Amino acid sequence: MTKRVDRRKFLAGGASIATAGLAGCALTGSGSSDTxxxxxxxxxxxxxxxxxxxxxxxxxxxxxxxxxxxxxxxxxxxxxxxxxxxxxxxxxxxxxxxxxxxxxxxxxxxxxxxxxxxxxxxxxxxxxxxxxxxxxxxxxxxxxxxxxxxxTARQQLGIVLPYLVEEYGSDIYTIAADYNFGQLSADWVKVLADENDANVIGEEFIPLSNSEFSSTISRIQDADPDFVMSMLVGSNHTSFYKQKASAGLDIPIGTSTAMAQGYEHLRLDPPAMSNIYAGVNYMEEVxxxxxxxxxxxxxxxxxxxxxxxxxxxxxxxxxxxxxxxxxxxxxxxxxxxxxxxxxxxxxxxxxxxxxxxxxxxxxVPETHHVNHHMWVMRADEEHNVEAVDDRVIDETFLKDTVGCDLTSKDEETQYTPQDYYEEAG
Amino acid sequence: MAIGLDLLVQFFPNFASIVLAATGLAIIFGIMGVINLAHGEFIMVGAFSTSLAYNGGIPFLPIDALPGLSRLIGAMLFAALVTALFGLLVERTIISGAVPNWISERTLGRPVVTPLYDRLLDSMVATWGLSLIMVQTFRNVFGNSLSGVPIPFGELSYGNSSIGLYQVLLAGVAAFVLIALYLVFVRTDYGMRARATIQNESMAQSLGVNTERTYMATFALGSGLAGLTGALYTPLLSIEPGLGSVFLVDAFVAVVVGGSSVVVGTLLSGGLLGIVDTLFSNVYGTFAGRIALLIVAIVLIRFIPQGLSSLVERLRERRLEVD
Amino acid sequence: MGVESDDTATRGPLGRLAAALHGPNTMGNSRRFWYLFGVVVLLFVFFPLYMLPSAVTNMSQYLSLVLLALSLAVVWGYTGVLSFGQVAFFGVAGYTYGIVAINVTGPLGTIAGLVVAVGIAALFAAILGYFMFYGGVSDVYVTILTLVVVLVLKTFLDQTAGDEWTIGEAALGGFNGMPGIPDLALGIGEPFLVFNDTVLFYAALLAVLVTYLGLRALLNSDYGRVMVAVREDEDRTEMLGYDVKRVKLTVFTFGGALAGLSGVLYVTYFNYISPSELSLTAASLPVIWVAVGGRKTLLGPIVATIFIERLGLFLSVNVGDWAFVINGLLLLVIVLLLPEGLLPGLRDLVSWIGDRRGDSDTDDTTDPTGEVIE
Missing domain, CATH: 3.40.50.2300 (Response regulator)
Structure with missing residues (x-):
């Protein structure tokens, strides 16, 4: 019988065995049991x-x-x-x-x-x-x-929103990233506004892929709020701060997302982040x-x-x-x-x-969350960051409002403010 | 009346971003029949180069020592040049395969790479691979973010609103780029060769046009334009390795909607899609603007598959017939 | 032209089966191929016996994705329609299954979910296909259009976070996705077979085998030849009297259904779906699998999918930083050097080596590769 190199079978076999081998590349945990x-x-x-x-x-x-x-x-x-x-x-x-x-x-x-x-x-x-x-x-x-x-959003917004209401006034315009975190945070803004005798006079949600903010800036100017609450997320949204500065929009902005995570105050040139108040538990400058x-x-x-x-x-x-x-x-x-x-x-x-x-x-035992020491960190025209307010804020939504108690009852759920607060709906 | 003014002013940045994103891609697609899915990354190269040059990161080129606006302009021109050169490198190795073939002919005795010209689908796959490589390599080499560049000029007030003057000026730059391209195509030697190659490549070749050199120049030009776009947008963006992907989608859609004529097509699609985006963003919010733009694009691709510039062609022909 | 005649030309059932499965459009037409194929199948069947449970569940995930790859292979490789939109059908089916299965509890709910999901995916594909093909959209425009459709879906789904985006008990969940999707299960009232872990593995394996063999039969049938004809030259096929638009629509719809099935199995593995399955990167994955494997073959995409996905996991565990670079290089090299894909390229390489060694006298034992020469 003449020797024939039957290519397909070689391939099919070889490839499959290689695949099976790779797939089976089982790395057993090699740690010893005393670590x-x-x-x-x-x-x-x-x-x-x-x-x-x-x-x-x-x-x-x-x-x-x-x-x-x-x-x-x-x-x-x-x-x-x-x-x-x-x-x-x-x-x-x-x-x-x-x-x-x-x-x-x-x-x-x-x-x-x-x-x-x-x-x-x-x-x-x-x-x-x-x-x-x-x-x-x-x-x-x-x-x-x-x-x-x-x-949580309630803790972060809970330190910065009341401070800004006291400093600047009670008309709030919310801009937030158009997905769960942004939308839920915007709900919390409404709840907190209600608790602090303030009003949300406008709300706007921006898709994560959007980096063009001229219509947003124009709407903010039309609404003329006392301050803006910003829950913008991601690299595309960073442009908002640059564009607002370039448009001469000077208004104070409270945020739970900017500066502390993505250090915009270091990456962007002043005065993009000027007059921005971050409500956070930690930043390098705390x-x-x-x-x-x-x-x-x-x-x-x-x-x-x-x-x-x-x-x-x-x-x-x-x-x-x-x-x-x-x-x-x-x-x-x-x-x-x-x-x-x-x-x-x-x-x-x-x-x-x-x-x-x-x-x-x-x-906190019942909720597995932490009562954080929260800070309001403000960036000035040169992007120097300083603390203007701080105190401990307990996590209250799960503990008091929902009544989540993991010490007595096992659970695996996520709750939203819309189920508990009229203002959020 | 304020609403009309609002719309007009907000139209400019939208128009600019679509046109500037699209031109580089349109040239390469229209003339070479290559879809460059790494187009966004070429824009990224332009942005990174601008940032590095502006902030003194380029050795031997102290662009950061230039005064005022010339520092920014110098950085931008540098970036466009760098991207054009990079494009040339990519063209020689990947698109035409000239370099690998040169090597393989001397070692294996035959060429190994077929040029990607007019191989639309293959060029998409190959350039997608290139884009993966570029994003990750830039991330590994330059980190997750580079320092930015300040937005020049100040604000432009209109009514009781204002906008950054720079963003409005970009529309002017976009128009200028289109005019310049038109002149290149109509008035220069290269332009004539390029147009001949678009119309009928084999005929052009038999008439003595060195299509290989035309393609090289074209890809370099397209890359340079992408680099320029990146440079122009550096003041407005966060300089991260992934910044190109937003431009890619807009560019694609605009190129396909625009059709085969680079200047007319890009102008029309920038205008039309820009109007749609501005209108819906203004009235219903940015989400609506985005969705509206994409849906209008789908409808246009479906009903005018040859692109808007083909409509213009037909109109022109019909007018010629009537005369 | 091509069926090897070392099998005795029995016209019995085995011979008819062989005739159905053999042809120029797929690789592997000899008895030895099938023996080896059988060996590989056995290796897979006994996989859970010699592999860790996590390897088994990983493999069931890859097998689900193989169906997605095959859906693109059929549409692109055999009809010439490069669709970036297979993930759209995959995603729509995943969400539909989730919505139905969460609302209708019990195994019947999951079965209903499977049927409805695949049905809706197919319907969606049919509508999109009709919109495109009967509108004269072709080539790259189809690709862009499908890509834009995916993006529209993703942008829309990303912002469905509020409570108003709930269908019955199932919240779409926006960017965070929809968790808590139950496993596919068989039974009435009480499930007697739940598709998780090993059962899911076998279900996925079975699905892949049936699909592969079924597609082989399809592609080597008369209809399959029409499909290839459409791929090679639409105008000529049209002039020969075939309704090209209908062929493309039918195949595209079928591809949508197959992608939908893949989506349901994948969601059973994850018990979760989110809009990230519809991102630009996700949409390009099937293209990568099929391009690397060999778009005019069926085995190519199967092997490439498993290889690339497994490699991805390996790279992220060991090389993290450079994983994407390696993926990109792979793609680049394959398209430039082996434009037909990895498997046909390797086959040609082996054949080239064989020729060089000069001991292969009967070169026409090489079956045609399925490329119609223009």
Whole structure:
């Protein structure tokens, strides 16, 4: 029989076997059982790299500090940090990998709420995986496995809106990104306005892909409000601040999104961010000793990452939540996830960089959220940022209004203000 | 009356952004039959170059030492040039495959790459790959963001509203670009060769037109225009590696709606789509403006598949017949 | 021209099956091919026995995406219509399934969801196809139009965040998406088979196998030859008396249905859908899979999809930063050097090596590749 190279079969076979081989590339978790394993899934590339990369870095800083100080209960921390590339499909694949192959004791994952939702139901809840979500978000997640330690929209708007009403007047114009976070934040603006005797005289929602704001600016000028509340999100919306400055629109703007996450005050030329008031729990410029004094959080961050461009809001959330995890494990005496969750529900506190000396921020047992020390940070014409107001704001929506109590009843729900407040509807 | 004035003033930036986004793509598509899905990234190259030049990031070229407006203009011209050169490089390696073929002929004895001219679908796939490479490489090399550039000029007040003067002026720049292109096509040697190649490539070749050089020049020109767009928009945007994708969609839609004639087509589609966007944005909000623009584009593509410039052609022919 | 005759020319059932599945439009027409094919299928069937559970669930995801790739392969590779819009049908089906399955509880709800979702995807494809093909839109304009349709859908869905965007119990959820979509399940009242983990894997595998074999039969039938004729030269086919518009519409609708099925399986895996499935990047993925694999083949896209998706996961775990660059390079290199795709390119390479080694005397054992020479 003449030898024949039957190409198709060679291909089909070869390709399929190679594929099967690749697909089976099973990386078994190689950590020894006497380390504590943490999964850190933060965007180091893709659309959210700008805001995700400080989160990743600050997590590594916390872990390094803890390991250098003897670890947790004498055990060192081993971490896994693959890059989900701002892609939700990747997030799900990697979350499953973290849970099933690496058997992580705790997981930090995701920037956007969409990411949280992608992994919550299919991966986190079925496996009862202890999960920290650290980005500022619209609020309302009452889930026994999720510890949403970032500030909620109500907390952020709750510090800046009343301040601006008192300073400037009661007519408010809202501009927000046209998706869940923006729309829900706009609802909270209405609720808070009502609570502070102010009125929302206009509301506008801008698609995430839009970078042309001349009609918006014109409408703001027509409405002539006392101040604007801005919940614009993403790189395209950054143009708003430049265009408003160029149009000579001088009005004070309160925001929960600008400056603290994407450090626009450093990237844009003055006076784009002039007279902008950010309501946040943390920014690099927050004037507490733990943060800005020599050897403080900022110094330690830049010592480890000298080329980092900024230390943003979410990074601090990652940082302190890892320390809170440490305290919980020490209290529970084990890394067993149910025990640690119970320990977290016993009222853990931590002296986070956002809080002044002598104060510790508290993880609320019933809601798994944090009562943050909130700040109003104002940028002037030269983009110097200073604090003009601050106090602790409790998370009240879930705790008081909804009555979420994870210490007595297990739940996995997200609540919205429209269900509870007439003004939001 | 204020409403009319409002609409007019807001029309200018919309018109400008569509026209400026589209011209580079239109030239390459119209003359070479290549769809450059990396067009947004070429715009990004222009923006990044402007920012770097303006802020002193280019060694040996102290553009940041220039005074006042000339600093910005110098940075922009530099950016357009850099992008044109980059385009030339891309044309030689990927679009025509000349460089890889040169290498392979000396090693393997035969060419390995077929030029992408007139291979619309293949050029889309190839340039999409290029765009992925470019975005990620820029992110890795330059980080997630570069410092910006301030918006020049001040505000333009009209009625009780105001707008940045710069954005209105961009419409003038867009018109100027179109006029300049028209002159290039009608008055220069290159323009004549380019038009001949659009009309009938093989005929042009047999008449002695060096189509290869025409294509090289065309791609460089298209890239340079994309770079110029990026440069012009640098003051208005956040300088991040992903900034090109917004331009890409608008450019595409405008090119397809406009049709094969670069100048007339881009002018008409910029005008029409700009009016639609402005109108709906003003009355119903930016979301409505966006959706309206896309839907009108769909309708136009469906009912006038050869583009708006073909309508003009038919009108002109009919008028000639009547005369 | 092309069916190898080393099989005995039985006209029994096996022979008829072979005749149906063999032809110039698909790769692999000899007995040895089918033996190897069988081996690979067996490897897949026993996959859960020798692979980690996470590998199995990942593979079920990839298999669902294979159906999406095949939907584009049929439409693009065999009829010449490059549609960026397959994800639109994929997404619409995913959302529809979610809405129906959340509102109608129980396994019957999920079955109904499957049927309605695929139906709506097909309907959508039919309407869009009619709009395009019967309007004389062709070539690149079809591509752009489908792309714009995807963008309109995405922009619209992104802002459906408020409570007013709720259909029954299912909130569309805007940018954050719609979580809580139940698994596909069989049963009445009480489910006796839930499509998750291993069951989903087998369901997806079965779907891929049936689709592949079915498409083989289709493409090698008379209708398949008409499709290829349309791809190669529309005008000539029209002049020969075939209703080209109807062919394109039919195939496009079928492609929409297949993409819809893919969407339902994918959503069962994720239990979640969001508008990011309709982004520019997502819309380009099927194009990448089919272009890299070999657009005029069926096996090519299958292998390429699994390979590229698995590679993506591998890269993001290990190389993070440079993953997109590698993806882009892959695409660039394939289109420039192997414009027919990876599989045909490899086949040609192997054949070229074979020729060079000079031991292949009967070169016409190479089956035609399905390209009609102009």
């Amino acid at each position: 504590i394993k943490l999964g850190i899934l933060e965007d180091q590339s893709g659309n959210f790299a700008l805001v995700g990369s400080p989160k990743h870095k600050a997590s590594l800083l916390a872990i390094e500090e803890i390991n250098n100080n003897g670890g947790i209960n004498g055990q060192q921390i081993e971490y896994f940090d693959p890059d989900p590339q701002s892609n939700n499909q990747r997030y799900l694949e990697l979350t499953r990998r973290m849970i099933n192959q690496r058997n992580v004791d705790a997981l930090w994952a995701g920037y956007s709420s969409a990411t949280r939702e992608t992994i919550r139901e299919p991966a986190i809840d079925p496996n009862d995986q202890l999960y920290f979500y650290t980005t500022q978000y619209e609020g309302g997640v009452c889930d026994k496995n999720v510890f949403a330690v970032g500030p 004037p507490t000793n733990r943060n800005t004094k020599e050897g403080g959080f900022v110094d330690r961050y830049y010592e480890k990452f000298p080329d980092a461009p900024y230390l943003n809001e979410e990074a601090e959330n990652n940082y302190f939540s890892i320390y809170m995890y440490k305290r919980a494990v020490e209290q529970a005496g084990t890394t067993d996830q149910e025990e640690v969750k119970a320990a977290l529900e016993s009222g853990i506190t931590y002296p986070a960089p956002e809080a002044p000396d002598g104060e510790e921020i508290k993880l």
